[in-house]
Amino acid sequence: MLKAHDGAEVDIVDRLPTPFGLVRSGVAPDHPETKIVVNQFSRVAANERCSFFGNVNLGTTVSLSDLCEMYDAVVLAYGAESDRYLGVPGEVYLVGRKGPVQAACTAKELREILGIKDLHVRIQKADLATSPADEEELKESRIQQRVYELFSKAATSNQHHDIVGQRELHFMFFRKPDRFLPSESGNTVSGVHLEKTCLKGVVPNMKGRVLSLDQAEHAIVEQGLYVAGWLKRGPTGIIATNLYRAEETVSCKHPGRFQEWVTDARFRLTQTRKTGSSKFQNIRMSDLCHSVDGDTKERMEGELRNKPRKKITAWEELLLAVDG
Numbered sequence: 001m002l003k004a005h006d007g008a009e010v011d012i013v014d015r016l017p018t019p020f021g022l023v024r025s026g027v028a029p030d031h032p033e034t035k036i037v038v039n040q041f042s043r044v045a046a047n048e049r050c051s052f053f054g055n056v057n058l059g060t061t062v063s064l065s066d067l068c069e070m071y072d073a074v075v076l077a078y079g080a081e082s083d084r085y086l087g088v089p090g091e092v093y094l095v096g097r098k099g100p101v102q103a104a105c106t107a108k109e110l111r112e113i114l115g116i117k118d119l120h121v122r123i124q125k126a127d128l129a130t131s132p133a134d135e136e137e138l139k140e141s142r143i144q145q146r147v148y149e150l151f152s153k154a155a156t157s158n159q160h161h162d163i164v165g166q167r168e169l170h171f172m173f174f175r176k177p178d179r180f181l182p183s184e185s186g187n188t189v190s191g192v193h194l195e196k197t198c199l200k201g202v203v204p205n206m207k208g209r210v211l212s213l214d215q216a217e218h219a220i221v222e223q224g225l226y227v228a229g230w231l232k233r234g235p236t237g238i239i240a241t242n243l244y245r246a247e248e249t250v251s252c253k254h255p256g257r258f259q260e261w262v263t264d265a266r267f268r269l270t271q272t273r274k275t276g277s278s279k280f281q282n283i284r285m286s287d288l289c290h291s292v293d294g295d296t297k298e299r300m301e302g303e304l305r306n307k308p309r310k311k312i313t314a315w316e317e318l319l320l321a322v323d324g
């Protein structure tokens, strides 16, 4: 965005006092080559047209409508960070909560399962229906395309070959376990009750442009609102996948229109903070300069322990570190 548009200014807002999201808290320390992407992020953040505001929570500190009012374009990229609660006490039962387009297997693995002798595979055709977002996802990934084709083929082949005693494998998509059903004696489990799911944690979008429904339930494109990262496609893919997807989101802005937005710039968090706008007066924001102090502190603590860094994880301690 900064490269493509000379007039563009970017504010990065994060609920944490520190930048870099899961690259800091997810990617393991024994993947230093992956963590190097932080250098690239830091170079971007060092650009004078870019500012980082930590400790600003979308939903409590600031609302989406506040942001849409203050900025010409808002890109949502708040990841998929909360744990998924399975909701079944005691035992775990694995089912496909997402659809065939999102199935987390390779075509080779699936082919091996489908090729098992005397195994009848059953897939409900209704589960193979695709949304516009699914279609986009399929266009982008050859692997997902192959997997989806294999599921489609399996759903239509061998439908009328029921043989007594034949083993059956039912693929059930968009379901999650809701509760175990007790046997008559109450001592054992007789079944699992499954609940229908929809794809959660993903904002409906078309190439990064946020979609919503108008009053007549027709899909419309929200002006100036975009998504990137795991929020765009769900929690799959590595950092490199996100870079590619973010480029798609940025390039979907019509250049002419974007220039207009920039010259017509309204309010930005940087300006708001300078002018002490009432909405943000009492917020203890952290900025990247101070996060750099926190970074130095973590590295020094790590050095003493023969580690790349000793991460500060307690909220108040983090705020103190980035406050300098």
Ligand SMILES: Cc1cc2nc3c(=O)[nH]c(=O)nc-3n(C[C@H](O)[C@H](O)[C@H](O)COP(=O)(O)OP(=O)(O)OC[C@H]3O[C@@H](n4cnc5c(N)ncnc54)[C@H](O)[C@@H]3O)c2cc1C
Binding pocket: 013, 014, 015, 016, 019, 020, 021, 022, 023, 026, 027, 028, 031, 034, 056, 057, 058, 059, 077, 078, 079, 080, 081, 228, 229, 230, 231, 236, 237, 238, 239, 240, 242
């Ligand atoms: C355990 C683990 C290990 C991984 N290892 C690797 C690896 O080795 N290599 C690799 O390439 N990828 C790895 N990944 C994947 C990689 O971390 C993700 O692809 C990437 O971080 C997703 O980027 P994102 O921007 O969508 O989300 P995130 O990196 O999660 O960034 C989202 C940001 O939004 C902020 N946020 C959330 N809610 C709010 C809110 N309400 N208001 C304001 N801010 C908010 C969060 O604080 C966070 O900083 C790993 C992931 C995990 C979970």
